[in-house]
Each structure stands twice: as structure tokens, then as C-alpha cells.
Amino acid sequence: MTDGSNNNQSTLFDWQDVDDEPRTTRGTLDMSELPSELRGCRPRAHKLHVRLEELLGIVDLILTDNRRRMLSSRRRRNRQEIRAHHMFVNSCDATVSAIADLASGRKGARQTIQQFIQDNRDAISFAPSDDELQQRGEHFNLGVVLRKVLKIFAEPVRDELDGIHITWGRRGRGTKSIRFGSYDFDRKLIRIHPALDRRWVPDYFVEFIVYHELLHAIFPPREGQTRREVHTPEFRAMEKQFPHYEKAMAWEAANLRRILDNK
Template sequence: MSQQNLWKDKNGGRPRRGQLVLGELPAGLHLSVPEAQALHKALEARLGAVVLVLTDNRRRMVSARRMGTRIELRAHHMFVGCEAEVIDALARLALRAEGLNEARATIRDYISRNRDTIRFEVDEDQLQARGRVHDLQAMLDRWRARFPVEELADIVITWGRYGRGRRSIRFGSFDFDRRMIRIHPVLDQAWVPDYFVEFVVYHELLHALFPPRQTATRRVVHTPRFREMEARFPRYAEAMAWEQHNLPRLLDR
């Protein structure tokens, strides 16, 4: 979509100026003010007077409303520095203009590609890393010491909750947004060996190091590099054998 001036001054005069609002952004957020100003200027070239409010809202990335002769556009700070096609989409969304569905698709795609800028806070008081038997935090710390890389520095870990299903079980999960590992509480039993729980923790850490890749036809969660590193766990074969032998007992919790 080429750059377009969607706004026309009905009075033929110079457009009224809006304003750029940065006050809702959290302290310590690194943001290029010149790029934010450039985004505001580009939107005003398309819409006329715009009050652009940059936010850190994690639930609603974009919203717009008319305020008299001006438009208030609230947008997540991820849009600072976006390309002209995305700015056009934001303008069309604000005006409910022709091509609205295409504009929404463009914005959704942009958000999907920039999800790493969305900050998801974790209430660390709610984390329960120390179980009755196994200490997840100690396991996490051991592997972070072996892999002192930035990708693992902010990860937190906790025991999860029991689910309702009994036909299958997911021992662990990694929340990419919250940078959180959850381990199924069924593993916090004395008969479950420490090395198996640690293998599950290790497996989930690998997701942070080797994130999923999107091919032309599907999303690959466990890439070849992921599988190669997984097999390097010191007691990998033993962990696999233990899981196969004890899965029925774990399902019969």
C-alpha cells in the first residue's frame, strides 16, 4: 500500500496540530523520541491533527477515537519505527476507511512480528519454585551457570497446577511472553528422580535458546538444533527410558 494522505482540510487552511504523549510509558523504557516524533508527523500527514498516545498496554495494542477536530490514536510503543505500510494501516483503522480489513491484517501481522517488545510482568510472590521434594530454582540456577547467556538471564520458574485431563500429561511448558517455565506438580514426588525433573527443566530452557521457526507450511517447535542440544543432557537416555517406563504411573495420579 503506497503512502496516502487520507485526511483533507475542509477549510483549505493549514492542519491543526495534535500532540505526542509519552507520559504513559514506564520509567526506564528505552524509546527513540525522534522516531516517535517521526511516527506522529507521518500520522498527521495522513489524518490531520492527531493526539498520539504511546502506551505499554499489553491487552490492546491500538485504539482510536475522534475528539472534535482531532483523532486520538493510542498505540503500543512497538509501532515506533514501523514502516510506511503499517502507518497507512493505522491511519485507515483510525478513520474506518476503505480497506479496513486489509489494514487490520497488516497491523496483526506487525504485532505478531514484534511480540518480543510486549512486556509481561510476573508477580514473583506467586512463584513456587521449591516443592515438597524437588527444588526447581536450584535446577534452573545450575543450568544458567552452565549457559551464562542473555537469553536465560530473565527466566523464572514455578510449579504449575494439576489439570483435569488424565489421558495425557505435559511435564513442562515455557511461556515466551512471561519468560516463565512451569513444571507439572505430578513430578514433585519422592519416587520421581531428581535427574528426570532436571531434564524437564533443561528441555524448557532450550525453548528460550532455540525458539520455534516458521516454515512455509508449518511451525517447527523442536528444531534440529533443539533436538541435538536436548540429546546432550548428561542422563538423556536414562531420562527417556524412565519416562517410558513410568508414564502410566504418572497418568494415574
């Protein structure tokens, strides 16, 4: 990625750019980790970069989409590397100072940052965009499957599951194992492995996988004594309540090889 100082001559003819980015920075601004639809925040990111350099000297700013690690910083020789969630492009002066304080190891900044994160968390939509979702496969329409599976749950639970998205995932490599589905908590998104989009895969099996992923939304992973428990006993008990549980398990056992061979 380029930073403000890399603007070439064409900028001279583009008064808007000149107006938007009046200051150059010495460090780099890296937005390559952001999904393309978020890269439009570049002018604001640049402004944040400029303000951080005013306080910290050379800053390499990397914007991320990482919700688990919103902000981190490290010193690399004469440069400060700051990794920040893209929500920080909307920082007010107090937050920018707090980021700089945190980067220089000064105490007391953490609370300002945490408040900012709390205030902005909900304002940012992490929901997947429509064109990111691919529900229609060759044989299964996952939107239809999801609606059908949701009916299995009782009303209050179903409400809890409202707003969950579903999409076909990408084809992975390797033929030794397969993950039929996954659930992304942050984005409330179920991904189903495209290997299941086959004529010979029964409806009830795809439904079972969707049901299983929905249970992940109901029973989040728990920190156990020795390790993180993903499939808790409550999870497993409810999994067995799937109307065709036995049939689905038997089908999986009998057809796993065939699925792997057709990944």
C-alpha cells in the same frame, strides 16, 4: 463488567469517582480478560472508551492481554466492538484517532498504530509478578533446579537465558497424556507440571524437563515447509547433550504410567 453508566447511588458519596469518570458511555467496557493486577487501569480505560465513542458512536470496548493480536475491530449492528491490548489505555489523541480510523476501515491508520505499539511494547512489563510464581513445591524448589540447570550452558548462552522465570503449573485434567513443561515466550516463563513434584521423581528428570524448556527459549519454533517445527533438529541435537539424557529418557518410559496415575 460494568461501564460508566452503571455507577449506582454510592457514587454520589464518592467524589473521586465522580471526578474520575465524568462521562458516561453507551457501550460496555469489558476488562474481565485482564489479570487482576491490571484492572487498576479502569479510569484510563474509561477515558479511552469515552473518546472512542465520540468518534465512533456506540463502542463495546474489550481490553485484552493478547500480545499477538493487539487490536481488532468489528461492526455489530449499530455498535463497534473493539478488542484492544491494555497498553492502548495510554493512547494519545493521535492514536485514538488512528484506532477509530482503523475501526471505520480508513486507510493510513495502521502506521500510527504500529508506531504506538512499538513505542509502548517495552514500557509494559509482561514479566510475571512474584506472587504469581510458585517455585517451592513439596519436594522440589524449581528456583534451585533452574539455577543448577543453567550451569549446564556455556556463558554466552546462559546470558541469553537471563531473566527466565519458572513456576509450578496448575493441575490439568485427563489421564491419557501429560505435558511435563511449557515455555511462554512472551512472559519468559517456564511452567512445570505439578505431577513431577513427587519424592520418587528423580532430580535428573525434573532437571531434564527444565533443560528441555530452556532449549525452547534458545530455539524458537520455525515455520517449516508444511508445518510449524517446534523441536527442530538443532533442538534435538542439543537436547541429547543433557548430561543424563539416556537415563532421563529411560526413566520417563518406565514411569510414565505411574506419573499419569498420580496426576
